Amino acid sequence: MSESVTKSSQNRVVVNTERCKGCRFCIEFCPQHLLYESDETNSRGYHIVQMTESEKCIGCDMCSMICPEFAIHVVKDNEESE
Numbered sequence: 001m002s003e004s005v006t007k008s009s010q011n012r013v014v015v016n017t018e019r020c021k022g023c024r025f026c027i028e029f030c031p032q033h034l035l036y037e038s039d040e041t042n043s044r045g046y047h048i049v050q051m052t053e054s055e056k057c058i059g060c061d062m063c064s065m066i067c068p069e070f071a072i073h074v075v076k077d078n079e080e081s082e
Contacts, residue, residue, distance in 0.1 A: 011059040012075040013051050019071035022046040026063035026072055032056050035063060 020042060026049055027035045034057055038050045049072065051057070057074070064073040 010077055011054075011057045012077070013054065013057060013063070014073055014075060015049055016071045017042045017048045018044070019069045020046060020048045021069055021071075022048065023068065024049075025066045025068065029062045029066045031060060031062060032058060 017040075021044075022037055024037060027037060032053075034051050034053055035049050036052055037047045040048055040050070042048055059074050059076050061074050
């Protein structure tokens with residue numbers, strides 16, 4: 001499984017790049033406007049989503065909830081220690 005991981009001080013955004021179809025729903029619904037469609041493509045030719053300014057991520061999980069392909073999720077640091 002190919003993943004793109006962006007870690008902030010509180011949250012880690014994980015994108016399964018092979019599942020991402022570049023639908024841009026996560027980009028549209030991110031309340032902080034931190035996601036963008038990159039020039040990078042996956043093996044199926046879809047442009048994948050990446051994050052900018054990861055330190056501003058509030059960990060709301062909106063990107064994860066809206067993704068029809070279940071390609072993105074947020075792992076909060078406090079969840080890792082449990």
